[in-house]
Amino acid sequence: MDGLAPPRPLRADDFDAARAVADGWFGHPVGLTLHRLFFDQLGPHGVWIARDDGAPAGFLLGMPSASEPDLAYVHLHAVDPALRGRGVGAALYRDFAARAMAQGCSRIRALAAPGREGSIAFHRALGFDGPLIPGYLGPGQDRIVFERALPIP
Numbered sequence: 001m002d003g004l005a006p007p008r009p010l011r012a013d014d015f016d017a018a019r020a021v022a023d024g025w026f027g028h029p030v031g032l033t034l035h036r037l038f039f040d041q042l043g044p045h046g047v048w049i050a051r052d053d054g055a056p057a058g059f060l061l062g063m064p065s066a067s068e069p070d071l072a073y074v075h076l077h078a079v080d081p082a083l084r085g086r087g088v089g090a091a092l093y094r095d096f097a098a099r100a101m102a103q104g105c106s107r108i109r110a111l112a113a114p115g116r117e118g119s120i121a122f123h124r125a126l127g128f129d130g131p132l133i134p135g136y137l138g139p140g141q142d143r144i145v146f147e148r149a150l151p152i153p
């Protein structure tokens with residue numbers, strides 16, 4: 001993609017840059033959802049895309065499931081609002097999915113809150129489907145539990 005470096009595995013030292021942009025990119029405080037654990041301990045499973053000048057363009061936190069080895073789980077992903085609609089989000093997913101497949105995963109899961117229209121549209125465009133499960137993350141925390149088979153075409 002023009003002006004962007006190729007996707008690469010997330011590193012521990014990406015944490016500060018992600019923390020600096022995450023609330024603005026999501027449009028609300030993300031708090032400990034963006035936990036350092038995903039960078040320091042799980043980083044190499046995630047994906048980072050930078051602009052050519054090194055500024056963050058998008059990132060994905062996720063990992064192959066330890067309890068369901070055929071499942072790749074996306075915890076969170078976000079793209080710079082100035083770069084949306086150019087395929088950066090899909091590139092994050094495809095890079096994550098390719099590496100998860102190499103580790104034996106054959107399906108991928110991600111959650112979306114019912115009001116997050118952009119996230120829902122993104123996952124549907126990538127061929128995800130799934131039920132809305134009331135209280136999935138606790139009282140009042142309904143989520144659509146999206147899944148699809150790998151690879152992502």
Ligand SMILES: CC(C)(COP(=O)(O)OP(=O)(O)OC[C@H]1O[C@@H](n2cnc3c(N)ncnc32)[C@H](O)[C@@H]1OP(=O)(O)O)[C@@H](O)C(=O)NCCC(=O)NCCS
Binds near residue numbers: 079083091122
């Ligand atoms: C969701 C998000 C990551 C999408 O990133 P993006 O780089 O704009 O997505 P892409 O350009 O790769 O789009 C991939 C597909 O999704 C569709 N899509 C993405 N955002 C969409 C939106 N808001 N409305 C409708 N369709 C959308 C695109 O049209 C494209 O479909 P196509 O392949 O049929 O053309 C981005 O909007 C974002 O960072 N949102 C805030 C954080 C968030 O909600 N993260 C997800 C939950 S953790």
